[in-house]
Amino acid sequence: MKRTLMEILACPIDKHHPLTLLVFEEKDEIIEGLIVCPECHRWYPIRDEIPEMLPDELRKDAEDLPFLKKWKEQVPEDIVKNGKPFNLKG
């Protein structure tokens, strides 16, 4: 995704804007990263250049937790332990 997309993205749950962007891999566009809502502590993966802004009921922990685990050294501890809808606490 392009960085400028952040100007229009809002949290699908509470419509909060602006959201926080974490970039893990970037070439012409952001390839892998995380979008964090500072309001509800939800995190959304950017995978293969696509930001996945899905509501909780459409998300699967089996797909999202491995992504969080892969990048956890670069994710703020608060999100790793208390992020929604899934986290790595315990």
Ligand SMILES: [Zn+2]
């Ligand atoms: Zn939110």
